[in-house]
Amino acid sequence: MRKIEHIGIAVKNLKESNNLFEKLLGVSAYKEEEVESEGVKTLFFMNGPNKIELLEATKPDSPIAKFLEKKGEGIHHIAFDVEDILAEIDRLKNEGFIVLNETPKKGADNKLVAFLHPKGTNGVLIELCQEIK
Ligand SMILES: CC[C@H](C(=O)O)C(=O)SCCNC(=O)CCNC(=O)[C@H](O)C(C)(C)COP(=O)(O)OP(=O)(O)OC[C@H]1O[C@@H](n2cnc3c(N)ncnc32)[C@H](O)[C@@H]1OP(=O)(O)O
Numbered sequence: 001m002r003k004i005e006h007i008g009i010a011v012k013n014l015k016e017s018n019n020l021f022e023k024l025l026g027v028s029a030y031k032e033e034e035v036e037s038e039g040v041k042t043l044f045f046m047n048g049p050n051k052i053e054l055l056e057a058t059k060p061d062s063p064i065a066k067f068l069e070k071k072g073e074g075i076h077h078i079a080f081d082v083e084d085i086l087a088e089i090d091r092l093k094n095e096g097f098i099v100l101n102e103t104p105k106k107g108a109d110n111k112l113v114a115f116l117h118p119k120g121t122n123g124v125l126i127e128l129c130q131e132i133k
């Protein structure tokens with residue numbers, strides 16, 4: 001794991017949260033992207049070295065919809081930048097972490113992604129991100 005790639009925040013309404021985070025960070029979002037396979041629409045902000053990903057559910061069975069139902073708006077996951085996601089998946093599996101998708105999937109913002117179950121990480125959903133070069 002090289003560095004935190006982004007913090008994912010689940011929100012009910014991307015438009016409203018876009019205005020809020022624009023005020024909070026003093027910058028505009030640099031990208032809006034729908035990830036059909038995850039049932040999410042994402043909005044990315046960069047302020048200094050920090051990246052914030054806002055996530056709105058686009059379908060009722062999306063992980064974000066379930067999260068909002070259960071916990072309401074808030075921090076959803078922490079994503080880490082990795083050099084080699086397959087090697088990292090292997091390493092983490094051997095360390096006993098629960099890898100939710102052993103085959104990396106296409107995420108937002110030009111990344112290959114995989115997730116670790118929060119049950120194995122003190123209740124924090126962890127995302128692994130490898131830049132697609
Ligand atoms: C890929 C696009 C984008 C990117 O950056 O590129 C994204 O980040 S997309 C983000 C959305 N996609 C995902 O989150 C995929 C991985 N998540 C999952 O597979 C599920 O959400 C899972 C397995 C974490 C939970 O799904 P499940 O159907 O089991 O939901 P439950 O409500 O039954 O939860 C079980 C248990 O886990 C706790 N939980 C759920 N979500 C989170 C979370 N984000 N952080 C911490 N804990 C979480 C939930 O509270 C339940 O705990 P319990 O003690 O049993 O109540």
Ligand SMILES: [Co+2]
Nearest residue numbers: 008053079127
């Ligand atoms: Co993410």
